[in-house]
Amino acid sequence: MNPASLRITEIFYSLQGETSRLGLPTVFVRLTGCPLRCGYCDSAYAFHGGKTMGFDEILAEVARHGARTVCVTGGEPLAQKHSLAFLTALCDAGYDVSLETSGALPIADVDPRVSRILDIKTPGSGELEKMHWDNLAALTPKDEVKFVLCDRADYEWARDLVRQRKVNDLAPVLFSPVWETLPPADLAAWVLEDHLPVRMQVQLHKILWGEKPGV
Numbered sequence: 001m002n003p004a005s006l007r008i009t010e011i012f013y014s015l016q017g018e019t020s021r022l023g024l025p026t027v028f029v030r031l032t033g034c035p036l037r038c039g040y041c042d043s044a045y046a047f048h049g050g051k052t053m054g055f056d057e058i059l060a061e062v063a064r065h066g067a068r069t070v071c072v073t074g075g076e077p078l079a080q081k082h083s084l085a086f087l088t089a090l091c092d093a094g095y096d097v098s099l100e101t102s103g104a105l106p107i108a109d110v111d112p113r114v115s116r117i118l119d120i121k122t123p124g125s126g127e128l129e130k131m132h133w134d135n136l137a138a139l140t141p142k143d144e145v146k147f148v149l150c151d152r153a154d155y156e157w158a159r160d161l162v163r164q165r166k167v168n169d170l171a172p173v174l175f176s177p178v179w180e181t182l183p184p185a186d187l188a189a190w191v192l193e194d195h196l197p198v199r200m201q202v203q204l205h206k207i208l209w210g211e212k213p214g215v
C-alpha cells in the first residue's frame, strides 16, 4: 500500500495520437492543474477540479485497460508533488511510460526509464518566458522535443532554434500544428522546403474523434 495520492482529471484508453508512439493502444493518465495558460490549450478542463486518487487506485484503473504503454499528461504533471514517484511506480509495474510536459518545470529527476516528451513553448503560445532552458541539457535520445506551432512566425522561431541549438542532436524533434489554427499542409510544405530534420505530426486522435475529453 503506497500512501501517496494525486489529483486526477481523467484516466482513459485510446490510441496514442502523437510522438513516435503514434497509433499504439495506450492508457492516458491526465493530472489536474497547470501553472501555464497556453492560448491554444485543448485541455483547459484539467486546470481545476479532478479527483484525489491513491497510487494503488490509479494503478488498478490503469491495469484494467490491459495496455502496456501509459502516457502521463495533464494539466502539467510535474506540478504535482508526487508525480515523480508515480512515474517510477508505473515503470516498476512494467509499463512503457511516456510523460507529456510543458518545459516549464525541471525534468532532470524524472525516472530515466520514462520517455519525456518536452514541449518548447513558442512565442505564439504566450508562455515562452516560462521555459526552463536547463531542460535541454537533461535530454537523452529516448526523449522527444515537441514544438506546437501557431503560425509562420512560430515556425521560423522554432526552425532557427533547432538549427542554432542543434536540438535534433539531443533528441528527436516533433513539429505539430495547433489544431484548426495552422493548416497542416502549410507546415508540411515549410518543413520540406527547409529540409528540416524534424518529424511533422498531426494529432491522430482529433482526426479520428474530434477535439473532446477522453480520447
Ligand SMILES: C[S@@+](CC[C@H](N)C(=O)[O-])C[C@H]1O[C@@H](n2cnc3c(N)ncnc32)[C@H](O)[C@@H]1O
Pocket: 034, 040, 041, 042, 043, 073, 074, 075, 076, 077, 100, 101, 102, 103, 119, 146, 148, 176, 177, 178, 179, 203
Ligand atoms: C495538454 S498538454 C499537457 C502536458 C503539458 N502541460 C504540455 O503542455 O506539454 C499535451 C500536449 O498537447 C499539446 N496541445 C495542447 N493544445 C493543443 C492544440 N490546440 N493543438 C495542438 N497541440 C496542442 C501541448 O502543446 C502538449 O504538447
Ligand SMILES: Nc1nc2[nH]cc(C(=O)O)c2c(=O)[nH]1
Pocket: 014, 015, 016, 017, 018, 028, 043, 071, 073, 074, 100, 205, 215
Ligand atoms: N489520443 C491521445 N493522444 C495524446 N497524446 C498526448 C495527449 C495529451 O493530451 O497529452 C493525448 C490525448 O489527449 N489523446
Ligand code: SF4
Pocket: 034, 035, 036, 037, 038, 041, 042, 043, 044, 074, 075, 076, 102
Ligand atoms: S502547459 Fe500544457 S496543459 Fe498547461 S496550458 Fe499549456 S498546453 Fe495546456
Ligand SMILES: [Mg+2]
Pocket: 042, 043
Ligand atoms: Mg491531448
